Amino acid sequence: MTGVHSRVDDDGVAVVTLDRPQARNALDWAAWESLGEQLAGLDRDDVRAVVLTGGDRWFSAGGDVTSMGSNPGSGVTAPAARVRLAHRVVRALTTCRAPVIAAVEGFAVGAAWGLVLSCDLVVASREAFFAAPFAQRALVADAGLAWSLSRHVGHQRAAELLLLGERLPADRAHELGLVTRLVAPGEAGESALALARRLAAGPADAIALTTSLLRRAPDRTLDGFLDDEHVAVALNGHSPDLAEGRQAFLEKRPPRFR
Incomplete structure (x- = not known):
């Protein structure tokens, strides 16, 4: 045990x-x-x-x-x-x-x-x-x-x-x-x-990327953090959840993330 x-x-x-x-x-x-x-x-x-x-x-x-x-x-x-x-x-x-x-x-x-x-x-x-x-x-x-x-x-x-x-x-x-x-x-x-x-139940990619940014933020300079943020936003742009979030907003309904 x-x-x-x-x-x-x-x-x-x-x-x-x-x-x-x-x-x-x-x-x-x-x-x-x-x-x-x-x-x-x-x-x-x-x-x-x-x-x-x-x-x-x-x-x-x-x-x-x-x-x-x-x-x-x-x-x-x-x-x-x-x-x-x-x-x-x-x-x-x-x-x-x-x-x-x-x-x-x-x-x-x-x-x-x-x-x-x-x-x-x-x-x-x-x-x-x-x-x-x-x-x-x-x-x-x-x-x-x-x-x-x-x-x-x-x-x-x-x-x-x-x-x-x-x-x-x-x-x-x-x-x-x-x-x-x-x-x-x-x-x-x-x-x-x-x-x-x-x-x-939320958007897995956005949550994972945000979590990573939060963990790294205290040890980064502002310039370094903004570089990290730029990469995170770019990566999240490839997530299917992003398109679903936008469509749900336009249709005024709860999103259905994968």
Whole structure:
């Protein structure tokens, strides 16, 4: 058992579930490896939206601290062998053709928070919280969390969250722009699925290209971004969905995208 399973529905929505309830979905070596492989396998045309969830009780307690001493690897970088797996997952989330939605119940702690912030949209229970208690455990923040937090909330707030490790309630995370939508407890999964189905029914090419532009924008100069935008608009001009969108607008009817 790897503690991760996935499925793809007929409507093109993929659901990836962290499932190690005995460890509050903490990710050990096998789970990290499986998560990376499954996410990479979903980067294909028939998958139009992805939901990443930990189920109805919690998202994840982060990396499995109890198994960290058993990392395979050798040499000076051996203690960071597991981080390579986490990085593979982060890259899979941030390069997936389809938009990725995190559904958070309970909590997302440590590296799991890094995974959440690697998603395009985040739906969280109002009672959920986030935390990064790395320093309190004599650990260095991983899963790209220092990069993600600095990018979203700036150096000062990121430093506070990472160095002090205090809990950040979901409502405050929403105020800071770290959560897209707040929902009642127990409804994060269904709400994320509803968003995913809405995206899956839309124009796949335009959504994929827009998602790519959004992910790349913060690291581009304006000139560089405008070049990317020019290419994206040109590519989308070849999409059958564009013609359908125009025709539906002219005929004043809902579009029927492929």
